[in-house]
Amino acid sequence: MIHPLPIATVIIEDNVSTILPCEAQIPITCDQCEADTNVSIADLKALAPITCQHCGARRAFTQAELEITRLVLAQAGYYFS
Numbered sequence: 001m002i003h004p005l006p007i008a009t010v011i012i013e014d015n016v017s018t019i020l021p022c023e024a025q026i027p028i029t030c031d032q033c034e035a036d037t038n039v040s041i042a043d044l045k046a047l048a049p050i051t052c053q054h055c056g057a058r059r060a061f062t063q064a065e066l067e068i069t070r071l072v073l074a075q076a077g078y079y080f081s
């Protein structure tokens with residue numbers, strides 16, 4: 001006999017394909033102080049320089065890092081276009 005999926009599983013499956021809006025904030029870890037600074041996906045996609053909110057360190061955000069961020073988020077079930 002086949003049981004229907006429990007509701008909790010359905011909710012998790014829903015989360016698995018979450019599409020992030022471009023204003024969603026992604027924590028980016030600072031190279032200097034290792035604190036996270038939230039940066040919007042729109043800024044990441046524009047490859048805007050990231051300024052740490054904690055120590056003020058400024059660094060470039062590269063296309064390669066954008067691709068890694070995209071992969072890491074995809075593994076967690078979050079996607080952005």
Ligand SMILES: [Zn+2]
Nearest residue numbers: 030033052055
């Ligand atoms: Zn910092």
